[in-house]
Amino acid sequence: MSLIAQLRKQNPVVLTVANMVTPADVANGLNVLGASPIMSKAPEEAEDMVKIAQVVTINLGTVEAAQRKEMLAVMDAAQFLEVPAVFDPVACAGSAYRTQVANELLNKYHFACIRGNAGEIAALAGIDWQSHGIDAGSGDGDLTAIAQKCAQKYQTVVAMTGAVDIITDGQKVIKVPFGSPLFAVHVGTGDMLSSIIAAFIGLGGSVLEAAATACEVFALAGQAAANKTQMPSRWYDMFLDNLYQADDQLIAAWQTELQKED
Amino acid sequence: MSLIAQLRKQNPVVLTVANMVTPADVANGLNVLGASPIMSKAPEEAEDMVKIAQVVTINLGTVEAAQRKEMLAVMDAAQFLEVPAVFDPVACAGSAYRTQVANELLNKYHFACIRGNAGEIAALAGIDWQSHGIDAGSGDGDLTAIAQKCAQKYQTVVAMTGAVDIITDGQKVIKVPFGSPLFAVHVGTGDMLSSIIAAFIGLGGSVLEAAATACEVFALAGQAAANKTQMPSRWYDMFLDNLYQADDQLIAAWQTELQKED
């Protein structure tokens, strides 16, 4: 059975430690794909929440002292209960504080996957990169090599997303050449993707395949919507509705019909 | 005058102690019906906020230590000022911590109404029920009897929402057989309904009638939208726009035209 079919059948529970800006988008993105979103802010219930989850996502987007404690409590439980986790290092190079929390999490825990843009992944890999707010920024260097270096450093799967998504376990590389610039216009699509990658990982198979499949379904649904409209609000609605409808047949049709980015 | 006409005329102010995921949906749901949403996180202003509100909603969705204090401060003021309150025990059986906070609130304060799914209401009633994340889960037992037991235990009106909504004061039972599975696809519709029930209660009449009317208008608007589209994003927009238009005439038309669930 394909991963998307498994997702709709197994309805994995995804516990997201979310940022304050886009939790509704993250939850709705999981919902339309058939996963079950849960969110929590209380360290007191971290272990109980992890127990009912198949997978955890940690989002660095608006971390502060209380949420850092929540992240540690959730990851302690996830490590103990052997529940896989995804890390979204939002703007991790944007402040010394974020860098510090990101390093603390990465040094203390193993993540099955890290999902970020090129600037974030480069920063984690220890490569100098011009970052501009929460955007990817610009920089030189072979993106694939950066993603691989980051994956090797943290013994994880890296999903570096952008015009072309690069998913790698440090050796093998899968590229997803679909997408749309409209993803960058709607705030929170990156946060959604991180939790959707988690949902696929929660099925229990290969992490590399799970992450690549999540990126591909996400990018195809968005590009198919962008073929119908270039207006961001209409696009976002059609994108979500495409995710809701996505099955083997529709995904195969999108793969055939959509123009790949060079 | 019908309750919906009163709502649009009186514009009751609803103070919601909201979860972090869906506050915008809750506020917009109140707004399109003509109620006035306010939200607050500071115990320092709890009494002032309750003073300008006709009704209060406490949502357990992402409770943590600071918000628990806010809930207590708001309920202290509501009890003192005799402002009615609605409780939404989101995932109250999902963790020992949530169970504890829910019990603390229910033991310390009287709520005019509790709105939850079958799993949540069963847990509050002390009946064993399989819960799965924030969803209703599955279980046996007569749903009406569970709702009545919960209402009797807390001397409140219970609105147990699902395929058929069951509203009861422990004796009288009103069933709302309308709705759509799409309600479960959009995160936060339950949170919205709890605050909308509060808005109707804020009009000052019978709590049972207020809760039942809120459930019916909500379910009818959603089912009418589902008759036009099965795509979740389009559905949600049409649902909100239906709520915005809902008046006596439109509600009567929906009641006549829509197929009831068995």
Added chain:
Amino acid sequence: MSLIAQLRKQNPVVLTVANMVTPADVANGLNVLGASPIMSKAPEEAEDMVKIAQVVTINLGTVEAAQRKEMLAVMDAAQFLEVPAVFDPVACAGSAYRTQVANELLNKYHFACIRGNAGEIAALAGIDWQSHGIDAGSGDGDLTAIAQKCAQKYQTVVAMTGAVDIITDGQKVIKVPFGSPLFAVHVGTGDMLSSIIAAFIGLGGSVLEAAATACEVFALAGQAAANKTQMPSRWYDMFLDNLYQADDQLIAAWQTELQKED
């Protein structure tokens, strides 16, 4: 070059200390206009965040103790780094606590602009005004005189928004007669406008002109959408899509075609 063209070219970074209800709307409103939204909750990173921002917005909407500290940390950094700031005094007269925090901020720091409704601006100006929740409330008095008094008191530009927006530096007055009652139906349009005013201020020119231009583009985009639909969800989508498309030509067409409020 027009301000809207500059905005799309320079992509100013706007740091918003946001309320918990509408951060996604604020971020998307900035995004569709070409600005770069960032949000943060940690005082530890306030200075780093302000360093990458061209402008800061402080939103009082759901202030509590921890966020008050964040506001102070961000404003300390903004003052030190000479980054201009916009203040949105949401419901500042709604509680003694809010009044106190608003006064603390206004006494301690200089804001380039204050954006609020008539009730909020009147309260800051020290004029008695009937306030009703987060809405403007009703009251007597010459709105322009109130806006001017507030601007003079805090040596700032005031954007008092309503059926007609009044923008003043205390002497000069610019009125924006466009808009739609639908702005009041969607929660968070005021919050969006405050951060969008900030984005225009972040371009570095006249604050009065920046605030007036922001109000005009915002109101025109909303009124143009209201000419197409009176349904709030569809309206909001079209409004955002109008903002996304807004350029010199489209804005001029809206100015010519749309009926002004008397």
